[in-house]
Structures are given as C-alpha cells and as structure tokens.
Amino acid sequence: MAASPLNPAAASPNRQKSNGKLKALTVQPKQSEVRSDDEGDSNDDAPVNLAEKLNNEEKRKYVKGKKLGEGTYAIVYKGHLRTDPTQLFAIKKIKLNAEYKDGLSMDAIREVKFLQELSHPNIIPLHSVFSTRDQNLNLVLEFLPLGDLEVLIRDPDVNYSIADIKAWVGMLTRAVWFCHANGVLHRDIKPNNLLIAADGEVKLADFGLARAFADPQQNMTYNVITRWYRPPELFFKARHYSGAVDMWSVGTVFAELILRMPFMAGNTDIHQLELICQAIGTPLEDNWPGVSELEGYLPFDKDKITPVRTRADYMSTFPTIGSVGVELLMSMLVLDPQKRATAKEVLEHRWWAEQPRPTEKERLPRKAGGEQRMGEDLKRRGGEVEEDGRRGDKVAKKLDFSSLR
Amino acid sequence: MSLTEDTLYASSTQFRLWSFTPEKLVSLRAETNAFATKNITKAIKRARASDETDNKEQKIDCLTMEEEQTLINAYCAQLMHLGQAKPFSLPVSVVGTAVQFFKRFYLSNSPMTYHPLQILPATLFLATKTESRHMALKDFAERLRGLTAWKTATPDEVIAPEFIITQALRFSFSVRHPYRALSGFRLEMLGLLEVVRARRGPAGFPLAVEDVRGKLLGGRDPEAWGEVVQRMHETALKYLHGAALLSDVYFLYAPAHITFAALHIADPEFTEMFLEIPLRNKPELKARVLATVLACKVVLLEAEKRRVDKEEVARVEAKLALCRDPEKIDLVGLNRAQKRDAAEDGQLDEKVAKKRRLIREKSARDAEDLFGPGLVGK
Numbered sequence: 001m002a003a004s005p006l007n008p009a010a011a012s013p014n015r016q017k018s019n020g021k022l023k024a025l026t027v028q029p030k031q032s033e034v035r036s037d038d039e040g041d042s043n044d045d046a047p048v049n050l051a052e053k054l055n056n057e058e059k060r061k062y063v064k065g066k067k068l069g070e071g072t073y074a075i076v077y078k079g080h081l082r083t084d085p086t087q088l089f090a091i092k093k094i095k096l097n098a099e100y101k102d103g104l105s106m107d108a109i110r111e112v113k114f115l116q117e118l119s120h121p122n123i124i125p126l127h128s129v130f131s132t133r134d135q136n137l138n139l140v141l142e143f144l145p146l147g148d149l150e151v152l153i154r155d156p157d158v159n160y161s162i163a164d165i166k167a168w169v170g171m172l173t174r175a176v177w178f179c180h181a182n183g184v185l186h187r188d189i190k191p192n193n194l195l196i197a198a199d200g201e202v203k204l205a206d207f208g209l210a211r212a213f214a215d216p217q218q219n220m221t222y223n224v225i226t227r228w229y230r231p232p233e234l235f236f237k238a239r240h241y242s243g244a245v246d247m248w249s250v251g252t253v254f255a256e257l258i259l260r261m262p263f264m265a266g267n268t269d270i271h272q273l274e275l276i277c278q279a280i281g282t283p284l285e286d287n288w289p290g291v292s293e294l295e296g297y298l299p300f301d302k303d304k305i306t307p308v309r310t311r312a313d314y315m316s317t318f319p320t321i322g323s324v325g326v327e328l329l330m331s332m333l334v335l336d337p338q339k340r341a342t343a344k345e346v347l348e349h350r351w352w353a354e355q356p357r358p359t360e361k362e363r364l365p366r367k368a369g370g371e372q373r374m375g376e377d378l379k380r381r382g383g384e385v386e387e388d389g390r391r392g393d394k395v396a397k398k399l400d401f402s403s404l405r
Numbered sequence: 406m407s408l409t410e411d412t413l414y415a416s417s418t419q420f421r422l423w424s425f426t427p428e429k430l431v432s433l434r435a436e437t438n439a440f441a442t443k444n445i446t447k448a449i450k451r452a453r454a455s456d457e458t459d460n461k462e463q464k465i466d467c468l469t470m471e472e473e474q475t476l477i478n479a480y481c482a483q484l485m486h487l488g489q490a491k492p493f494s495l496p497v498s499v500v501g502t503a504v505q506f507f508k509r510f511y512l513s514n515s516p517m518t519y520h521p522l523q524i525l526p527a528t529l530f531l532a533t534k535t536e537s538r539h540m541a542l543k544d545f546a547e548r549l550r551g552l553t554a555w556k557t558a559t560p561d562e563v564i565a566p567e568f569i570i571t572q573a574l575r576f577s578f579s580v581r582h583p584y585r586a587l588s589g590f591r592l593e594m595l596g597l598l599e600v601v602r603a604r605r606g607p608a609g610f611p612l613a614v615e616d617v618r619g620k621l622l623g624g625r626d627p628e629a630w631g632e633v634v635q636r637m638h639e640t641a642l643k644y645l646h647g648a649a650l651l652s653d654v655y656f657l658y659a660p661a662h663i664t665f666a667a668l669h670i671a672d673p674e675f676t677e678m679f680l681e682i683p684l685r686n687k688p689e690l691k692a693r694v695l696a697t698v699l700a701c702k703v704v705l706l707e708a709e710k711r712r713v714d715k716e717e718v719a720r721v722e723a724k725l726a727l728c729r730d731p732e733k734i735d736l737v738g739l740n741r742a743q744k745r746d747a748a749e750d751g752q753l754d755e756k757v758a759k760k761r762r763l764i765r766e767k768s769a770r771d772a773e774d775l776f777g778p779g780l781v782g783k
Contacts, residue, residue: 049514049573051513051514051572052572054575055575102541103564103567104531113535113579114579117416178408182413
C-alpha cells in the first residue's frame, strides 16, 4: 500500500479515466444557459461567474427541512432532494461569525477539506457543499438517524455482545486506517463522533480538528483530542506525532465499549495523566525511550511509579474479550507511540478471525430517536464541549492559532 | 486491503474537479472570457448611463482570453515570489497551493471582473489556512504592508474576496503536489542501490541484480549512483518548484506524471530505464505512460523558457484599466454588505436580504460616482 512510483498503477496515465470523468464534470455550464440572459436586460439576478452559477444549481438540488440541532458553530437541518423527498440528508449550516475577522474558520476549512477527499463506507459522506448569498456554508451530509455509539454505550436498556463490539471497533479501525492511508490525522476520535447509519454502519464524523501528516520538520499542536481519549505523548506536549495518537483513541473507545463507561475519565489534564499511569503504567525511559526529552515531561516520584500493566491485569479488567482480545487492546494502549499498533496491524490481528465473528451491521443493536442526536453531534465544532457541561471531556478548545502548525 | 496511489488520486478533488484535457481547459477559459465580456460590457454601459460626462460612443474594448492569460501568468509569478520571499518565507508547498488556488479561481473568473491584485493576497492567506500555516489576518496584512506594492493593504482588503474564492474553488481545498512522488523516487533509487550492493533484491523484487546493473546503470559505477540520484532530484525539484507550478500541468496531469516528466528532463535515459522495472512486460502500458510523461515534459519545458514580457503585461494592464467591472471594484464594501445581511438575521428570507443588498450596492455605487472609484487594487 506504499505510495510507490514503482507501482505501475501509480504511474499509469489517467487519460482513460478522464474521458469518463469529463462527462460528470460540471464546471462547464451548457451554452444555452450562459446565453439565456439576453442583452439589455437587468442582470441583477444573473450569476457573476460560472462558479456562482454552479453553486446556485447545487443549492437548488436540496430542500431544507426541520432543524435538528443548533450550536454556536452550526445549525443542523434535516433536508431532502428536491426531486426525490425520500432521499434524506443532514444539512449542516456553518454559521458565519461576524465577530471572527479572519474569514472562513479553521474548523470549517479542515472539515470541508478532508471530507471532500475521503470517500469510505465508514466515514461520513459529504454529498455537496454550497453557500447561500449571505456567505453561510452548507454541508450536505449523509442522514444518520440512529444516533451515535455514546448513546448505545450509556443506555442501560441496550444490550450488546462481544460480537457487536467486534463489528463496531472493526468499522472504526477501517475508517482510521483509511484516513491514515490518505495522510490524514483525525485527532478527535470518541464515541459521540461515531455516528450510526440506517443500515447499522458506523461513520466517523467531525473532521474539525483533522490535519494532514506534517512534513518531517513541521511542528504540530498538542492541543487536540478530547481529554479522555488523548494519548500520553500529547500531555507531554509532543509536537511531532503520527497516526499513533488516533490509535490510542481507538483503544480507549474499544475499552469503553467493553466497560460501558469511559476507561479513563480524568477531570483535569493532570488527573488524566495520573489515570493513565494507574491504568496503563508510568511512562519512563525504559518503557518509552526518549520520553523524558519531551517538553512537557515531568519526572515521576520514585515511590509513585506504577509498572506497565501486565496481560493478567488487563484480563481481570476486561475478562469478557478473552486473551486474544486483550492482546489486541493492549497493543493499542502502548505508552510508546512508536510501539503502538498501527491501524493496519490492528486489522490484521487474529482476534477478528476468532469466534465470535463480528455481527453483521444490519443486526447490530440500535436505538430509535437518533435524529435529534445527530443534530446534537453535528452542530458541535471540532472538540467542542457539550453545552450542559455534563461531560468533563473537554478537548483543549482554546485553539492558539500561532501554535497550530 | 490495499490502496494504490491511483485509487486514492481518483477520489481526490484535484482529479474529480480540477483535471481537464487541454481542449477542455481552453474552452473553459474561452467561456469565462465570453461570459465576463458580456457582463462587463453591460455593467459599463449601466455605469455610463448615469454619467452625463461620459462619452457613450466610446468602444468598450475587453481583454481577450490570451491577454487574460498573460496577466494571470505574470501575477502567478508574483505570487510565487511574494509567498517565498521575506517577510512571509513560506514553504514552497504552501505557496504552490496558493498559486493553484489562484489559477483555479481564474478558470471561472476573469481578471476584468476581479483584478489579480485584489485576489492575490487572499489566495495566499487561504493557503496558509488550508496548509496548517495559519497566522492571524492582522499579522498577515502587516507583513504584506512591509512590501512596497502593498504598503496600504488592510486586513479587510485581504479578506474581502475570500468568500468568492472559496466558491470558485468549489469548496475544495486540497492540492496534490508532485513532491511526494519525487521523494518516493529517491527512496526507491537508494533502495535499488542496496539491491546492487547486496547482490540480491528484496522478496518479490522483479529484476535480477544483473538487470539492475546492466539496464538501469548502463555500465555506470553503482557507487556513483547516489550522486546521480541526488543530481536528478535537484534538477527535477527545480522544475517542480518553478515551471510545474506556473504552467497548466496540475490541470492536465497526475502528480506522478509531473514528477516523471521532471525526472525525464533531468536524465531521460535513466528515467526510462527506471520505468522499465515495473512496466517491462507491459509494452502497451509503458508506451502510454511514456507518451503522457513526454507530453507533460513539453509543457514543463515551455513554461521554463517563458519569461514575463513586461511590456506586454504593461500594455494589458493599461487596457484592463478601461474594461474593469465597475461594480466589483469595491470588494470590501460588497463583502461587508453580505456579511451584514448574514449577521443581522440568520433567518432572514434570502429574497429580502438580496433586495437590501441590491439597494445598498446601488447606493454604494452612487457614492462611488460622487467620490471616485475605490483605491483597492487601483
């Protein structure tokens, strides 16, 4: 899967494909449409350029329906195709912030940039983007009426099995693998960003904190990922990191699915780090070479050091997934990001082949009334806190743009 | 569970929305020019109708498509310089993204509607945001003001066209550059050197060591290989950082084609030998790949030779001064009006908002007639 110019496919000309593609290409309006505006007419209604014209056509394809949720960042509407009201969508209208002086916000740019490029069954599809004349951006997303994984985890009336967990974690990992294969870090994986489609498929959403892999010398911000799902290297202010940060989050979501409560629910960053030390082990040079050189690393008291948890420890905390399952979970929760399993390694693990087999997506447990939940989930800005403050899972939201590298 | 680079590229917006055949590219530009010519002629006539002193009989002489290209190319070069030189000193990938945004913008817009000087800083600012090199708009404008050509630039002027740019970009912000392919080439080559040294290939390696020695090296000393690769890399990079960005190759070819074209310029023999490794049993495919690479090379070489003809640019600039869309000169005012509509009332019926906007625009136009045109982009 490496990007190799030696791969014949990589070098194969796209000419052939372009022919098919050109038909779909809509930049060029039909001649008749361009000319339809007769000489001498007032042209106040005529688009200024071809791009605006295309945008208007796109906008006309959809009808906005009832509001599903509203936050400070976006309003989410239920919508449908003008020509076919049974084709449902969620239309996320990103609010234009008159106070924000720097133009289109970084959250909006990131979300649109990456969703436009990533097309995968386990990533929320972006069907269209259009703007209204008042400069609001509208994202036409797949309608996902069954809520999110957090709802299922928390609802005591919902029962689910290991086979179900296997299906969900599998779908999540495939989404993450695809992001990483495309050079994209998600940086905010958590249960309420995992929405559930009508057919049971899990869809990774909210790319407001995503970014492309950095060039080797380029710094990145460590102020990402919601606290409970954030890996130790980010608490130590690592400025160079990889897909391993997302894999830690996958591990914590996996653990949460099993426990039916957050695995490590810290109230503050310091508390979170303590919980990591207790549950996983204290990060030290011998289990993580180089860790003490990270900017935010503080030496731990000798008498407070917890050795890295053994498989037996994990077996007692997560007895239901068996020793192979525990092995997989442990591989994602390795302190040293260099030794943490990659998405590809996780997908190649023998746990998937072991009994029970993952549940088919159509037969996964579900819960009705997820429409509003989708509205709630999508209205948030990347990493935004729930408004009622119910959860202590703040992502560092004070985005310091100067440090966003 | 395997993704080839080709599959990934095929789902990218660069391929889906921004790749064209040469003929298609020309026809798009011709249409944009025709569309703008018609609209601007009308707009100028409207403006003249309210101006008693104007000579209504004077011919409205719009730019041709070729003149538009002359201007766009000249400003692309300026944009490259602006981004890379102090005080911005941005990496070429960021500036290259800005240049592609600029070129994509002018596929559907004419310089007669939006003067390149108005658009240029906004594309650079947008690229810093999309490429994770964001700085505050205030800082950006301040740096810009340090340059003679921009000494009066305000944050409002920089940001005003951002929205129309994002719309023209069809809200696709990803630009795929050929640099990764070039790095890949270098790594492959250094890997091959190891093959020769170790006298055997890694598992599944398709060539015999003798073939690598004989065909690829053509009798050259393997120990000199590192140097050859380094030299090719440097030459290719020079083309990727210059001619590739300023020409139309991003619209016409995939990143890997562009890389191979640049490598072919650096060392044709070596590059063709290299292509032989994966394609040696597929003569038809090889012929097709090579034909594409060679066509791309022609475009690169032409762009490399091209020099900005200052006299011609000055002539076109002078001509442009007489055929600009009078309604699009004050972008700051237009942008402010639209934002005001949005902020005033999110629920505002669009028709009402539009009516208000038109009234405001008209009064702004009238004011402009009184006080003379805005200074933006002069």
